[in-house]
Amino acid sequence: MKVSHRWFLAALLLVGTxxxxxxxxxYYSHFPGAFINSHxxxxxxxxxxxxxxxxxxxFFTFVGVLWTISLTYDLRKDQQTEAKKSELHKVIDLLHxxxxxxxxxxxxxxxxxxxxxxxxxxxxxxxxxxxxxNVFLNGMDAxxxxxxxxLWHLFVMLRTYLTMYQCMAGDKNLSDYYRISYFxxxxxxxxxxxxxxxTATVSFFEEKRDLDFGFTAQDKALK
Numbered sequence: 198m199k200v201s202h203r204w205f206l207a208a209l210l211l212v213g214t215x216x217x218x219x220x221x222x223x224y225y226s227h228f229p230g231a232f233i234n235s236h237x238x239x240x241x242x243x244x245x246x247x248x249x250x251x252x253x254x255x256f257f258t259f260v261g262v263l264w265t266i267s268l269t270y271d272l273r274k275d276q277q278t279e280a281k282k283s284e285l286h287k288v289i290d291l292l293h294x295x296x297x298x299x300x301x302x303x304x305x306x307x308x309x310x311x312x313x314x315x316x317x318x319x320x321x322x323x324x325x326x327x328x329x330x331n332v333f334l335n336g337m338d339a340x341x342x343x344x345x346x347x348l349w350h351l352f353v354m355l356r357t358y359l360t361m362y363q364c365m366a367g368d369k370n371l372s373d374y375y376r377i378s379y380f381x382x383x384x385x386x387x388x389x390x391x392x393x394x395x396t397a398t399v400s401f402f403e404e405k406r407d408l409d410f411g412f413t414a415q416d417k418a419l420k
Contacts, residue, residue, distance in 0.1 A: 205264060209257055216253045220246055278365065285362045289371070292355045299348045300325075300382060304341045321348070325381050349386055349398075352379065356401045376402050 224245050303318035321344075359372045383402040 206261075209261060209264075213254065213257045216257075217250055220249045220253070223249070282362065282366055285358055285365065286371075289355065289358050289362065289375075292351055292358065293375070296348065296351050296355065296379065299344065299351070302344070304344055321382065321385075325385050345386060345389060348382075352383055352386070352402070353395065353398050355379075356398045360401070372401075376404060 224242060300322040301320045303320055306317060306319055306324070355375060359375060363369055363372050380402050383399060387399050
């Protein structure tokens with residue numbers, strides 16, 4: 198558990214003050230009596246206080262230096278962590294933009310599939326709204342193989358970077374947002390004959406499907 202530097206400095210000051218007080222009390226308890234008019238006693242008093250207090254003060258100074266070094270290290274570590282989180286967030290944003298571009302890009306509609314308002318081409322996002330039979334999904338993959346290979350590769354990369362960000366930030370909110378956003382598309386592609394498909398990515402995007410977490414009833418029923 199990290200201790201606030203203000204509390205530490207206050208404790209250090211208190212202990213140092215009490216230590217100096219103990220030095221004075223120790224002298225007076227062993228050598229009682231007035232010595233104001235005695236130069237010799239003033240010298241002896243100074244030697245005693247200096248010889249006793251200086252090592253104590255030096256020790257606390259050393260402790261303070263160590264604490265400063267520790268604070269500097271923690272600050273640099275936090276800055277490095279924030280920088281890494283920022284870089285991961287930038288990569289995730291880039292993947293998000295590229296995935297959205299591919300999801301909205303018009304692709305060939307398999308023969309026999311009637312998409313309302315579209316003839317030969319429609320976006321995969323639009324087609325994912327329908328409960329498409331496997332025969333049409335496989336046909337779609339055959340018509341646009343590079344498109345879906347690239348899209349699936351991006352989902353795998355997105356899962357990897359979201360997992361890294363989640364471990365570093367200790368926050369699942371960003372991962373959960375993309376789970377809800379892309380769950381349907383991932384499950385549609387899972388049905389295709391896609392050699393790049395992996396179960397880890399599918400499991401990642403459907404992790405919270407059975408919870409009341411923003412998934413629609415249709416999403417929860419999707420196999």
